[in-house]
Amino acid sequence: MQDTTLFKSFIIEVEYFRLQGLLEMLVNECFPDGTLLQSQHKKILNQFYHEISQRWKLIYKGSRDGFHADAFHSRCNNKRATVTIIQSDQNFIFRGYTSVSWISNDGCKTDPSAFLFTLRNPHNIPPTKYSIKSDKEDEAICHNSSYGPRFGKGADISVRNGGTSRHSQYTNFPTTNSDTGVVELKIQSHPHPHRQEDHSGVQYLE
Numbered sequence: 001m002q003d004t005t006l007f008k009s010f011i012i013e014v015e016y017f018r019l020q021g022l023l024e025m026l027v028n029e030c031f032p033d034g035t036l037l038q039s040q041h042k043k044i045l046n047q048f049y050h051e052i053s054q055r056w057k058l059i060y061k062g063s064r065d066g067f068h069a070d071a072f073h074s075r076c077n078n079k080r081a082t083v084t085i086i087q088s089d090q091n092f093i094f095r096g097y098t099s100v101s102w103i104s105n106d107g108c109k110t111d112p113s114a115f116l117f118t119l120r121n122p123h124n125i126p127p128t129k130y131s132i133k134s135d136k137e138d139e140a141i142c143h144n145s146s147y148g149p150r151f152g153k154g155a156d157i158s159v160r161n162g163g164t165s166r167h168s169q170y171t172n173f174p175t176t177n178s179d180t181g182v183v184e185l186k187i188q189s190h191p192h193p194h195r196q197e198d199h200s201g202v203q204y205l206e
Contacts (some may be wrong), residue, residue: 004053004055004111006054006057007026007029007055008051008052008053010026011023011026011027011052011053012052013154014026015052018087023043023050024039027039027043027046029055030046030053030054030056031055031056031058032055032057033057033058036085036087036093037093037119039086041093042118042121043126044127044170045083045119046120048097048115048117048129049083049097053079055074056203057203059075059079059082059203060072060076065119067148068095069144069145069146069147069148069160069161070145071193072148072149072159073102073103073104073145074193075147076102076149076203077101077102077103077104078101078102078103079101079102079203080099080100080101081097081098081099082097082098082102082203083095083096083097083204084096084097084133084148084149084159086157087157090122091120092120092121092122093117093118093119093120094117094118094119094120094121094157095116095117095151095157096114096116096117096149096151096156096157097113097114097115097117098111098114098140098141098151099111099114100114100140100141101112102141102143103143103151104143104144104145105143105145106144106145107143107144108138108139108140108141108142108143108153109138109141109142109143110137110140111132111137111140111141111142112132112133112134112137112140113132114137114140114141114149114151115129115130115131115132116129116130116156116157117129117130118130126146131160136152136153138174139152139153139154140152146160146161147159147160147161148160148161180190194206
């Protein structure tokens with residue numbers, strides 16, 4: 001706990017004095033196993049999480065561990081407080097956070113703290129966090145052994161089993177999550193499923 005507090009204080013001081021090179025190094029330390037994110041996106045993600053010094057651990061990566069749904073579940077089930085990050089074949093980056101553990105049994109789970117986010121998209125919308133709608137909290141995430149991570153019953157974003165190839169992913173946003181004033185935002189350039197280049201799951205270290 002003391003090390004965590006010191007690390008947070010150090011980041012705050014470095015940011016205050018605008019020591020960008022050192023700040024980038026410290027932000028990268030929050031993601032020691034590497035992710036699909038660039039340094040500025042790592043910083044933004046921690047801001048969305050409301051903890052600038054939060055450290056994360058890579059527990060699953062599609063290109064490394066396989067794109068089958070069972071590969072995702074074998075590494076991410078029973079891991080609470082995870083962020084899933086998707087990079088599409090068009091180089092867009094988006095996904096979501098849940099405090100609820102992933103499981104293989106069918107059904108939706110309540111999570112008022114769940115949110116989606118976009119970091120890079122085809123509409124030049126800046127990095128944005130989309131919180132769960134108050135009347136949809138009981139549909140925040142949905143479990144299915146034939147799917148990877150699925151946010152919203154709608155589903156706002158859903159990753160399908162890719163078999164021996166990559167997953168395809170589908171967006172129907174905003175269904176469960178607020179659009180934060182953005183009208184008809186589509187994370188992808190068209191509403192149909194398309195291929196994703198990679199996706200990964202990161203779990204925070206308590």
